[in-house]
Amino acid sequence: MFFKQLATTSASLSYFFGCGTLGKSIAVDVVAGDEAWFIEEAKKAGVTITHVIDTHIHADHYSGGRKLAEMTGAQYCLHESDKPLVKFSFHPLQDREKIEVGNVVVQVIHTPGHTMDSICLLVTDKRRGDEPWFVITGDTLFVGSIGRPDLAGQEATMAAMLFDTLHNKLLTLPDTTEIFPGHQAGSACGAGISGKPSSTIGFEKRFNPSLSITDKAAFVAALTSDIPPRPADMDAMVAANIAS
Helix, strand or coil, X not given: CEEXXXXXXXXEEEEEEEECCCCEEEEECCEXXXXXXXXXXXXXXCCEEEEEECCCCCCCCCEXXXXXXXXXXXXXXXXXXXXXXXXXXXXEXXXXXXXXXXXXXXXXXXXXXXXXXXXXXXXXXXXXXXXCCEEEEECCEECCEECCCCCCCCHHHHHHHHHHHHHHCHHHXXXXXXXXXXXXXXXXXXXXXXXXXXXXXXXXXXXXHHHHCCCHHHHHHHHHCCCCCCCCCHHHXXXXXXXC
């Protein structure tokens, strides 16, 4: 398995990984303007891009995911809850759906809280073992922080969903599971995000201040009292990311 992380604009992190042996790959959270990088990396690795996935409809940058899919003939994928919102065709991902890319298996985990459509991607390299290696956490779980709950205008409701997502889904993964988030320090999508571009579930359990709050009401109160300013041009970015 090969794996690449791309630090890009707006403190965003994109991902490109797959099976070099069988020549298949996945691009995740592509930022507009970076499409050529993924195409070039695919050529270097001798692989075909079969899936392009956005972990949610982004509010802080323009997505290049659909354009990359069109350029490469890959499936463009979003969570199925986006069907009523977007004005184009896409492959609707379901909770627990598995995508096989050669020797790499990706399990979709629906993780509402930051947004209703948020997903995380749990990745297993079958050549290494049967247990998952890492999880791409989008804007749900960051290094040192968690996603903001206010973008839908329902802060308390979404914060409560995020609590359930974290404690019932992500934090049940083995402590050794590596996490690769959608942003690093400087992003407007969470408060107090670390500049470190990766971590583990176990480390975040110990040192992420938001995860130390185990009472849901206290968690909601804390999260909704520390909300950063909304991303610049957010409405325009969301509109562009769902437009036909």
